[in-house]
Every structure is written in C-alpha cells, then in structure tokens.
Amino acid sequence: MTPTTEKEPLRVLFCVGVTQNFFDLPATETGPVWKAYGDMMSNLARMDGISVIGTMDDDRLMVGKSDDAPWTFYIMADVVDLDTVVAACNLFRTTMVGEHRLWKYGKIEARVGRALIIQGG
Numbered sequence: 001m002t003p004t005t006e007k008e009p010l011r012v013l014f015c016v017g018v019t020q021n022f023f024d025l026p027a028t029e030t031g032p033v034w035k036a037y038g039d040m041m042s043n044l045a046r047m048d049g050i051s052v053i054g055t056m057d058d059d060r061l062m063v064g065k066s067d068d069a070p071w072t073f074y075i076m077a078d079v080v081d082l083d084t085v086v087a088a089c090n091l092f093r094t095t096m097v098g099e100h101r102l103w104k105y106g107k108i109e110a111r112v113g114r115a116l117i118i119q120g121g
Contacts (some may be wrong), residue, residue, distance in 0.1 A: 009078035013111040017066025022105040033105045036097040044088050052101030
C-alpha cells in the first residue's frame with residue numbers, strides 16, 4: 001500500500017485595482033460598483049477549493065486609480081489548483097454592475113506561489 005500525500009495548496013495573492021472608469025462616475029453612482037466588489041469577494045470566499053487567509057486594503061496610503069502596484073486591495077488565499085485561481089479571476093468577467101461587467105471598473109491579477117517555510121538550523 002502506498003501512502004497518500006495531499007498536494008500542497010497554492011498560496012495566492014489576488015491583487016485588485018480600481019480603475020479610472022470608477023473615478024469617472026458621479027459620486028451618486030459608485031454604490032452599485034462597491035456592491036459588485038462585495039459580491040465578487042463573497043463569491044470568491046465561497047468557492048470550492050479556496051480558503052481566504054485575509055484581506056488588506058491599501059486605501060490609506062494609496063489614493064486613486066491603480067495602474068499597477070500598489071494595488072487598491074489584496075486577498076490572500078490558499079487555493080487547491082491553478083484552474084480554481086483562473087475561475088476566481090473570472091469573477092471580474094461574470095460579476096455584473098448594471099449592464100456592465102465588473103472589469104469595467106477594476107482589474108485583478110493573481111500572484112501564485114507557495115507558503116514560505118524557513119527550515120530551522
């Protein structure tokens with residue numbers, strides 16, 4: 001009998017940026033976009049194969065649109081496989097804000113690695 005070994009999850013940092021289209025909206029029209037972001041984050045956290053470790057909002061030291069790093073906010077998670085990472089990123093294509101997709105107002109990029117384990121000496 002061969003021992004079963006569980007595959008280590010991928011450690012993923014989802015980097016999310018709010019784009020200029022959001023900032024071009026009148027203040028009275030930003031609410032539905034924030035609701036869509038909340039829906040996207042809730043759906044990501046409920047996906048099979050994703051265990052959210054934590055989130056971090058960069059809004060106090062990074063103000064305005066995100067062209068690249070620094071991003072607006074981050075979600076760190078352990079994810080079972082690359083297909084699940086892709087499915088999580090796809091939420092920006094499937095989450096709607098009125099007649100538009102969330103990607104009109106933001107973007108997501110996933111950084112995939114593994115948990116850093118320092119071996120003691």
